[in-house]
Amino acid sequence: xxxxxxxxxxxxxxxxxxxxxxxxxxxxxxxxxxxxxxxxxxxxxxxxxxxxxxxxxxxxxxxxxxxxxxxxxxxxxxxxxxxxxxxxxxxxxxxxxxxxxxxxxxxxxxxxxxxxxxxxxxxxxxxxxxxxxxxxxxxxxxxxxxxxxxxxxxxxxxxxxxxxxxxxxxxxxxxxxxxxxxxxxxxxxxxxxxxxxxxxxxxxxxxxxxxxxxxxxxxxxxxxxxxxxxxxxxxxxxxxxxxxxxxxxxxxxxxxxxxxxxxxxxxxxxxxxxxxxxxxxxxxxxxxxxxxxxxxxxxxxxxxxxxxxxx
Amino acid sequence: xxxxxxxxxxxxxxxxxxxxxxxxxxxxxxxxxxxxxxxxxxxxxxxxxxxxxxxxxxxxxxxxxxxxxxxxxxxxxxxxxxxxxxxxxxxxxxxxxxxxxxxxxxxxxxxxxxxxxxxxxxxxxxxxxxxxxxxxxxxxxxxxxxxxxxxxxxxxxxxxxxxxxxxxxxxxxxxxxxxxxxxxxxxxxxxxxxxxxxxxxxxxxxxxxxxxxxxxxxxxxxxxxxxxxxxxxxxxxxxxxxxxxxxxxxxxxxxxxxxxxxxxxxxxxxxxxxxxxxxxxxxxxxxxxxxxxxxxxxxxxxxxxxxxxxx
Numbered sequence: 345x346x347x348x349x350x351x352x353x354x355x356x357x358x359x360x361x362x363x364x365x366x367x368x369x370x371x372x373x374x375x376x377x378x379x380x381x382x383x384x385x386x387x388x389x390x391x392x393x394x395x396x397x398x399x400x401x402x403x404x405x406x407x408x409x410x411x412x413x414x415x416x417x418x419x420x421x422x423x424x425x426x427x428x429x430x431x432x433x434x435x436x437x438x439x440x441x442x443x444x445x446x447x448x449x450x451x452x453x454x455x456x457x458x459x460x461x462x463x464x465x466x467x468x469x470x471x472x473x474x475x476x477x478x479x480x481x482x483x484x485x486x487x488x489x490x491x492x493x494x495x496x497x498x499x500x501x502x503x504x505x506x507x508x509x510x511x512x513x514x515x516x517x518x519x520x521x522x523x524x525x526x527x528x529x530x531x532x533x534x535x536x537x538x539x540x541x542x543x544x545x546x547x548x549x550x551x552x553x554x555x556x557x558x559x560x561x562x563x564x565x566x567x568x569x570x571x572x573x574x575x576x577x578x579x580x581x582x583x584x585x586x587x588x589x590x591x592x593x594x595x596x597x598x599x600x601x602x603x604x605x606x607x608x609x610x611x612x613x614x615x616x617x618x619x620x621x622x623x624x625x626x627x628x629x630x631x632x633x634x635x636x637x638x639x640x641x642x643x644x645x646x647x648x649x650x651x652x653x654x655x
Numbered sequence: 656x657x658x659x660x661x662x663x664x665x666x667x668x669x670x671x672x673x674x675x676x677x678x679x680x681x682x683x684x685x686x687x688x689x690x691x692x693x694x695x696x697x698x699x700x701x702x703x704x705x706x707x708x709x710x711x712x713x714x715x716x717x718x719x720x721x722x723x724x725x726x727x728x729x730x731x732x733x734x735x736x737x738x739x740x741x742x743x744x745x746x747x748x749x750x751x752x753x754x755x756x757x758x759x760x761x762x763x764x765x766x767x768x769x770x771x772x773x774x775x776x777x778x779x780x781x782x783x784x785x786x787x788x789x790x791x792x793x794x795x796x797x798x799x800x801x802x803x804x805x806x807x808x809x810x811x812x813x814x815x816x817x818x819x820x821x822x823x824x825x826x827x828x829x830x831x832x833x834x835x836x837x838x839x840x841x842x843x844x845x846x847x848x849x850x851x852x853x854x855x856x857x858x859x860x861x862x863x864x865x866x867x868x869x870x871x872x873x874x875x876x877x878x879x880x881x882x883x884x885x886x887x888x889x890x891x892x893x894x895x896x897x898x899x900x901x902x903x904x905x906x907x908x909x910x911x912x913x914x915x916x917x918x919x920x921x922x923x924x925x926x927x928x929x930x931x932x933x934x935x936x937x938x939x940x941x942x943x944x945x946x947x948x949x950x951x952x953x954x955x956x957x958x959x960x961x962x963x964x965x966x
Binding site: 481482492496497527528529530537538540566567568571572574575578579594595596597598599600601602603605606607608609610611613631632 | 792793807808838839840841849851877878879882883889890905908909910911912913914916917918919920922942943
């Protein structure tokens with residue numbers, strides 16, 4: 345269900361979630377981990393989520409004591425077998441006892457396997473992809489990019505699915521008709537040497553044919569054409585997306601990951617990350633994420649979980 | 656010939672060139688163009704270069720009058736045939752009458768053909784590649800990246816040549832032993848799905864074997880590992896390059912072009928661009944480059960031409 349009003353910054357997103365009634369429950373799969381515990385405790389302290397811990401109960405309790413973390417009111421589901429933790433956490437989501445799934449000590453491959461399990465998983469037939477949300481450095485609004493983390497070298501069909509997921513997230517944050525730019529290095533289609541421009545042409549044409557409802561799609565665009573009105577004007581590129589893109593669909597994981605890290609390390613941006621395309625938002629926090637990025641990521645997951653329920 | 660002292664910013668580069676005795680001559684191929692004329696006049700005004708104009712003499716004179724640009728002391732080589740302009744400009748470089756070649760109205764393909772002509776061109780058997788120089792947003796020093804403009808999807812041999820060109824430019828700006836990071840999305844080699852990590856491993860190993868003299872090479876590195884000491888520390892990645900890279904070798908033109916434009920439009924960085932690998936630095940200014948980026952580009956080309964002569 346699209347939100348009525350645009351959320352214009354990560355800070356605003358955080359405030360909205362803080363004020364929302366009825367906290368979402370986040371299940372931490374493999375909670376015997378300082379980093380994960382600290383993150384969910386911070387989320388709890390800010391009123392973003394209510395944690396539910398899955399793992400070796402005694403070890404979790406011991407770690408919390410040594411870290412002086414209060415466990416009052418926090419439920420721990422005892423599951424000492426690391427191999428069984430992912431399925432247990434997924435099961436709690438399926439049973440409606442948790443709304444958000446977060447990776448703790450468990451392996452990435454293990455948790456993905458549990459999520460994508462055909463019978464007991466959280467799949468809904470779509471694609472699992474990563475969407476990053478950040479404050480536009482140019483205007484007072486959010487921007488969305490995909491996919492710096494999961495889909496390595498997506499073909500055009502998968503790119504269309506990645507775009508669908510990104511549009512879904514944008515709409516849930518109030519971008520009723522998001523503008524999406526399919527990125528490449530140039531604006532012309534180079535059939536012979538640049539597959540990214542060919543994919544972009546296909547996706548843009550799908551957009552023109554109405555295959556991404558309530559979304560303007562354009563490309564191939566170099567990044568400047570997507571985000572700078574001045575650059576678009578100088579290169580005589582027009583249309584609703586030129587210079588005003590909300591969503592940046594990157595050619596592959598290399599370009600998306602480099603863009604993500606350029607924003608963090610060269611532009612000092614905070615980000616919020618969501619793994620979407622399954623029934624419960626998935627949080628896979630990276631150790632090098634800042635404390636604020638972790639908090640924004642929890643807030644984003646909480647708001648996506650709210651809307652999930654409303655659907 | 657490597658410079659003795661590191662140049663630590665684009666501003667410093669500009670000042671050094673301004674103070675250098677003996678201006679380099681820049682030949683503008685196809686000078687009947689407001690943008691190109693303005694750029695070379697600015698370079699002249701700042702004492703960076705002495706222009707030499709190739710094109711339709713009458714049209715150039717008329718345009719300069721209408722733009723109120725003084726032509727006193729500027730030589731014009733009359734060549735009214737657009738098809739003949741690139742070869743004429745290249746010939747002036749070969750004859751030692753010009754040190755830097757700049758593209759004006761002539762087509763990109765035409766000027767590249769003239770440059771790469773086996774008998775009458777400016778080739779020296781190496782690779783033509785684009786190096787971008789910018790102020791590190793993290794430390795008081797320059798950074799070098801390649802290749803956002805020319806080499807589309809280089810194989811590993813070409814990447815090695817691109818790195819050689821970048822090392823050469825870094826040394827000419829005083830980076831006696833540059834640190835080069837070969838970028839990908841992750842630090843582990845994924846043989847099956849991520850060719851960029853495989854290429855990076857090969858290039859890094861070539862570096863360890865001394866195949867890039869006086870340069871530390873490492874990779875595959877995600878961008879954070881290349882530029883952030885903190886990120887490298889947290890992910891336990893060590894070595895002389897981790898967190899301290901001077902040179903960023905990008906996987907392909909998409910990722911490099913997106914990084915370039917992220918720096919310009921999201922981080923408000925100025926850049927200096929050089930096309931290198933031929934006997935005279937080549938300037939291919941983009942319309943959307945800022946006035947300052949154009950000036951820095953001329954300064955970079957002038958300093959590269961100085962050293963070219965000294966070789």
